[in-house]
Amino acid sequence: MTNPISSDSLKQLIQDRRTCYQYADQNDYPIKDELLYECLEAARWAPNHKLTQPWRFWIIGQQAKADLAHIYAENRALKKADKSTDLYQELYTKAVEKFLAIPKVILVGQALSNDPVTLKEDYAACACAIQNFQLMAWSLKLGVQWSTGPILKDERTMKKLNIHSEKIELIGALYIGYQKPDCQKSYAKRDSLASFLTELA
Ligand SMILES: Cc1cc2nc3c(=O)[nH]c(=O)nc-3n(C[C@H](O)[C@H](O)[C@H](O)COP(=O)(O)O)c2cc1C
Structure with a gap:
């Protein structure tokens, strides 16, 4: 089996990724569509139970x-x-x-299952897809904010996308742009592993 990325590089990517709220000017630093496709490709390889592939994406x-x-x-x-x-x-x-001023916007939706267990698992799968997206974006020097703000619940957004709330739930607006140097360093902290971990004999 090939080992395409070192564990140190992976660790660094995971730890360095930050939510970005400000982006480099889109006129000075335009984002090529290919980069968005790279991120979306990463997203669709997320784990998903029973291969339901519940994610849907809209490039705005x-x-x-x-x-x-x-x-x-x-x-x-x-x-x-x-x-x-x-x-x-x-x-x-x-x-x-x-x-x-947000350079690129992608909306993410979850195709809604009638089965409550699948519904929950599918949300988890979509969250994994978004994290894949964010990590790939970071590796391409793009910053992302995953927003769950009110536009996702607004009927006018649904209408614009031509979707129905009983079939698809919008679960994320991804705001994307080239990172600024000061991209949200304040969130670069987590409690120690020991505070979340119980080891049973
Ligand atoms: C499910 C989910 C929803 C989120 N919704 C918002 C949001 O609506 N607005 C926002 O500013 N950030 C949102 N975030 C980003 C978090 O606030 C951010 O991940 C957190 O502050 C930790 O910062 P970091 O991503 O730089 O580690 C969301 C993150 C997740 C996982």
Whole structure:
């Protein structure tokens, strides 16, 4: 059996990966589609019980991104202000800018099984797929934020993707861009293994 990656490299990749909330400017550092496909290829090799392959992906293009920006901004602004106020307009405009500045957006959905056990296992499989995606992205110097924000639950998003909530649940918006040097180092910590581990004789 070949050993394509050293355990040290793998360990470093897993430990170095961080959620990124800010990205290098997309005009200066455009992301080639091939890189997204590399990450999606990694995603689809995730473990999944009974080979249900429950993941679905949408790469969001410019028009769809503009529509999602509106949904994102409206949800965000409504959390803090009434629609008729100046504050709403201010928050809305800022949020649209923020969303449009995200270089690439991919939505991830889970095809919903009628069987409750499979449903749970399929969510786990989708989570594995997203982690595969994130690790491949990191190895390509891309940073990802896995968001579970309100756009995923918004009926307008479902309509835009032409999906129905009884068949597919959107479980992640992946915001992607080239990493900035200061990418979320504050989250680079975990409790010690001993705090999670019990060894039985
Ligand atoms: C299921 C799941 C949902 C998440 N949803 C969000 C989210 O909605 N917004 C967000 O900023 N980060 C979200 N994250 C990212 C986590 O906040 C992040 O992984 C955590 O802060 C640890 O940081 P790290 O990824 O850099 O290790 C999510 C992560 C997971 C696994």
